[in-house]
Amino acid sequence: MDSARSQERATAFDRMLTPLHRWIWSDVGRRVQKLFRFGETETDGGRDILRAAELTTDPLLRRLYLEHAIDEFRHGVMFHRRAAALLNTVPSHSHLSFQGAWLAPGGHGLDDLQVDDESDETMLAFLHLSEKAAASRFTVYRDVMQHDPSTRAVFEEILHDETFHMNYTLTQLARVAPEDHRRHLWRARFSRLWKGYLRLATALAGVFGSVLLTIQYFILLPPFACLARRAERHEPSGWIRTSSERSGLLNRQY
Amino acid sequence: MNILGISAHYHDSAAALVIDGIPVCAVQEERLSRHKGDAAFPLLAIESCLEQAGIEPDVLDAIVFYERPMLKFDRILTCALRSFPRSWRAFPKAMKNSLGEKVWVRGIISSHLGVPASKILFTEHHQSHAAAAFLTAPTRRAAILTTDAVGEWATLSVGDGERMANGSTTIRSLREIRFPHSLGMLYSTFTAYLGFKVNEDEYKVMGLAGYGRPSLIEQVRKLIRRTQDGAFALDLNYFEFHTTAERSYSSRFIELFGPPRGPGEAIDLDTAEGQRFADCAASVQRVLEDTLVEIARSLHQETGLSDLCLGGGVALNGVANARLLAESGFERVFVPPAPGDAGCAVGAALYADRIWFKNPDRDVPDHPFWGPSLEQSELARLAHEDGHVVEEFDDGALIEHVAGDLAAGRIVGWMDGALEFGPRALGHRSILAAPHTVEMRDRLNREIKYREAFRPFAPVAPVESAARYFDLPPGGARLARFMSGVFPVRREWQPRLEAITHVDGTARLQALERPMAPRLYALLEAYGRRSGMPVLLNTSFNLAGEPIVNRAVEGYSTFLRCGIDVLVAGQARVTKRALPEARTPMEKARREVA
Numbered sequence: 067m068d069s070a071r072s073q074e075r076a077t078a079f080d081r082m083l084t085p086l087h088r089w090i091w092s093d094v095g096r097r098v099q100k101l102f103r104f105g106e107t108e109t110d111g112g113r114d115i116l117r118a119a120e121l122t123t124d125p126l127l128r129r130l131y132l133e134h135a136i137d138e139f140r141h142g143v144m145f146h147r148r149a150a151a152l153l154n155t156v157p158s159h160s161h162l163s164f165q166g167a168w169l170a171p172g173g174h175g176l177d178d179l180q181v182d183d184e185s186d187e188t189m190l191a192f193l194h195l196s197e198k199a200a201a202s203r204f205t206v207y208r209d210v211m212q213h214d215p216s217t218r219a220v221f222e223e224i225l226h227d228e229t230f231h232m233n234y235t236l237t238q239l240a241r242v243a244p245e246d247h248r249r250h251l252w253r254a255r256f257s258r259l260w261k262g263y264l265r266l267a268t269a270l271a272g273v274f275g276s277v278l279l280t281i282q283y284f285i286l287l288p289p290f291a292c293l294a295r296r297a298e299r300h301e302p303s304g305w306i307r308t309s310s311e312r313s314g315l316l317n318r319q320y
Numbered sequence: 321m322n323i324l325g326i327s328a329h330y331h332d333s334a335a336a337l338v339i340d341g342i343p344v345c346a347v348q349e350e351r352l353s354r355h356k357g358d359a360a361f362p363l364l365a366i367e368s369c370l371e372q373a374g375i376e377p378d379v380l381d382a383i384v385f386y387e388r389p390m391l392k393f394d395r396i397l398t399c400a401l402r403s404f405p406r407s408w409r410a411f412p413k414a415m416k417n418s419l420g421e422k423v424w425v426r427g428i429i430s431s432h433l434g435v436p437a438s439k440i441l442f443t444e445h446h447q448s449h450a451a452a453a454f455l456t457a458p459t460r461r462a463a464i465l466t467t468d469a470v471g472e473w474a475t476l477s478v479g480d481g482e483r484m485a486n487g488s489t490t491i492r493s494l495r496e497i498r499f500p501h502s503l504g505m506l507y508s509t510f511t512a513y514l515g516f517k518v519n520e521d522e523y524k525v526m527g528l529a530g531y532g533r534p535s536l537i538e539q540v541r542k543l544i545r546r547t548q549d550g551a552f553a554l555d556l557n558y559f560e561f562h563t564t565a566e567r568s569y570s571s572r573f574i575e576l577f578g579p580p581r582g583p584g585e586a587i588d589l590d591t592a593e594g595q596r597f598a599d600c601a602a603s604v605q606r607v608l609e610d611t612l613v614e615i616a617r618s619l620h621q622e623t624g625l626s627d628l629c630l631g632g633g634v635a636l637n638g639v640a641n642a643r644l645l646a647e648s649g650f651e652r653v654f655v656p657p658a659p660g661d662a663g664c665a666v667g668a669a670l671y672a673d674r675i676w677f678k679n680p681d682r683d684v685p686d687h688p689f690w691g692p693s694l695e696q697s698e699l700a701r702l703a704h705e706d707g708h709v710v711e712e713f714d715d716g717a718l719i720e721h722v723a724g725d726l727a728a729g730r731i732v733g734w735m736d737g738a739l740e741f742g743p744r745a746l747g748h749r750s751i752l753a754a755p756h757t758v759e760m761r762d763r764l765n766r767e768i769k770y771r772e773a774f775r776p777f778a779p780v781a782p783v784e785s786a787a788r789y790f791d792l793p794p795g796g797a798r799l800a801r802f803m804s805g806v807f808p809v810r811r812e813w814q815p816r817l818e819a820i821t822h823v824d825g826t827a828r829l830q831a832l833e834r835p836m837a838p839r840l841y842a843l844l845e846a847y848g849r850r851s852g853m854p855v856l857l858n859t860s861f862n863l864a865g866e867p868i869v870n871r872a873v874e875g876y877s878t879f880l881r882c883g884i885d886v887l888v889a890g891q892a893r894v895t896k897r898a899l900p901e902a903r904t905p906m907e908k909a910r911r912e913v914a
Contacts, residue, residue: 120871128705276416280408283404283412291401294402295401295404303501305496306496316672320390
């Protein structure tokens with residue numbers, strides 16, 4: 067039950083990043099974008115928890131998940147409203163190239179959890195850790211928001227709910243898996259770590275792939291681009307007669 | 321012969337199963353995965369179709385994918401080459417997207433279903449649209465017009481189809497307009513400019529158009545010129561959708577129409593800015609309609625046929641459809657319940673059955689209810705567990721109770737039989753309410769749909785009495801069968817139909833025939849006996865951003881999260897009267913753990 071007592075306390079890692087978060091949240095334009103994105107993340111998370119409510123066979127869990135999902139949807143609306151209110155104060159030409167999205171992530175979302183395939187135990191363990199992580203981050207965000215009392219109040223209210231979510235998930239995990247709830251928590255920790263690694267690896271592979279494709283684009287494509295442009299000039303505009311010979315064959319992909 | 325049709329990888333994936341020439345199941349992936357507009361390979365939908373028919377993949381004779389992946393890749397690559405070097409940012413993304421999954425469809429299907437690659441066939445995207453429109457319509461011979469954003473290369477095609485007396489079928493494509501010249505892309509560009517989601521919120525542009533004047537029509541006509549042969553071409557200087565993935569419109573577009581609306585900004589129609597956005601919507605809507613009407617009129621003159629089948633996402637534009645019926649010269653216009661890409665799953669399977677395998681023609685049942693059926697006992701069990709009041713009635717008593725609820729101003733979640741295929745709730749997964757007052761419309765927007773106030777609600781009425789309340793032209797009832805047309809509400813009834821009358825005095829009517837949804841029809845009759853008017857407000861059973869509910873448990877969780885007063889599924893009726901008691905265990909649990 068240690069986790070339940072750690073409510074509204076940021077982890078050492080999140081505390082260490084406080085100066086960075088202070089910088090990220092200092093700009094109004096960036097704050098607007100982040101709040102909009104947080105709103106979407108909370109809403110998406112709410113939908114996944116709603117799905118869990120629809121799938122569980124445990125009536126008490128169904129009611130708690132439902133309550134939880136409603137909270138997440140409400141958080142989504144709160145973030146969205148605050149972002150919309152701040153938007154009016156941002157000059158329309160303001161454009162930020164750096165959002166710092168991966169440096170200051172939002173609420174838990176449900177990462178890559180396939181809600182339909184998970185048991186109640188796995189779901190509760192995962193939710194507990196997600197809520198705990200979100201509460202830790204939101205504590206830091208609230209603390210660096212002294213210059214914006216309205217946004218701070220939003221984080222404050224959401225933190226209150228996160229504490230409930232963190233606690234009920236742990237209590238219910240102990241109820242549905244009294245013997246091995248700690249094992250489930252550890253498995254969920256490793257699973258989050260593994261998924262984090264996969265996300266990072268995929269992102270790196272994506273960057274690597276993009277670089278290679280961009281190099282190919284500039285080295286290999288120019289002659290073909292010339293040919294394509296020349297062909298385009300000869301293309302008639304308007305209607306084009308269709309070929310029954312081509313469209314009649316269903317066993318070809320081209 | 322068992323043929324599975326699949327549409328996937330763009331938006332709104334779906335699967336459909338045709339057995340011996342008749343569809344037995346068709347369902348969108350989003351209804352099962354619960355992710356709106358789910359574009360993933362539709363494994364859940366395929367499983368659902370096979371389960372419903374009680375067959376295994378190995379007895380499938382063919383699996384038909386709704387477009388040709390390599391032809392589509394050809395278009396993506398060619399467009400990247402043509403816009404070199406401006407496409408340098410979009411190129412890696414497009415290649416990863418295509419080469420990562422989309423061009424390997426044959427292998428994906430083969431590995432997922434364990435069927436040999438030789439059983440996998442491909443129709444062209446617009447062939448699938450054409451087949452979905454023509455082969456499901458109750459007509460023997462018709463002109464066919466399909467139009468959407470883009471398939472492989474085609475964005476609009478015209479042709480004709482015939483179901484002959486000897487059982488053979490022909491579907492002929494005469495000509496097409498190719499990417500990047502696209503009515504769908506023109507409309508989607510304005511959808512993005514107005515701050516809505518492309519491929520999802522186009523209907524919001526149509527709703528917003530009702531509040532505007534087409535005062536920017538000349539500006540819109542600068543974007544699209546008519547060619548000498550009667551087709552059209554976009555002026556690509558105003559667009560960027562063909563060169564980048566980031567933005568659909570160019571800086572010149574913004575110079576012409578002003579700054580775009582940001583996604584988070586509210587549309588206040590009382591301000592000049594809000595009115596400008598409404599005028600933009602009205603103007604592009606008018607140009608879309610005019611262009612479609614002219615193309616259809618010319619097709620009518622060319623073919624001399626009296627029936628027109630419409631397919632493709634643009635066929636969801638009910639205002640344009642009504643103008644096509646009124647002005648193109650065609651006497652009847654048929655739009656299937658799922659004219660968009662999801663419907664291509666049905667179209668691809670039927671095309672393969674009738675044209676490729678040359679199987680004899682069969683009449684396809686004329687209804688939209690091809691999805692999974694409702695499990696009757698599920699709602700009662702859930703509601704009992706949570707302490708809600710559950711009553712179970714026979715059909716007659718249930719209908720009378722629900723009619724009483726509606727007459728008392730209660731909002732009813734209505735679930736009945738098999739799930740609709742397509743984006744419209746047509747009486748099996750609907751939220752129903754009395755259609756008489758603005759207060760009801762506002763309450764639905766505020767407490768249930770949580771959506772923009774400018775969006776209208778649709779009515780449902782028995783086909784026999786629809787013309788009394790709505791100004792239906794000849795052929796209008798057919799177009800209204802699947803809510804595919806927007807028609808004027810008769811002036812004398814508008815004060816009593818405020819909740820469903822749009823600002824321009826129109827409504828997107830569903831004209832219901834008894835055999836299609838007998839229980840809803842009986843409910844309309846019972847409500848008519850109480851209110852003097854057998855018309856109900858019928859909106860889809862979902863909340864903003866969620867797909868339409870499928871199972872009773874999804875209806876139940878929606879019911880608990882919003883202002884719906886009564887939930888009906890099968891024979892069970894649940895009310896929220898006992899809400900304080902029902903919440904007690906939850907509150908108790910919350911207090912315990914807090």
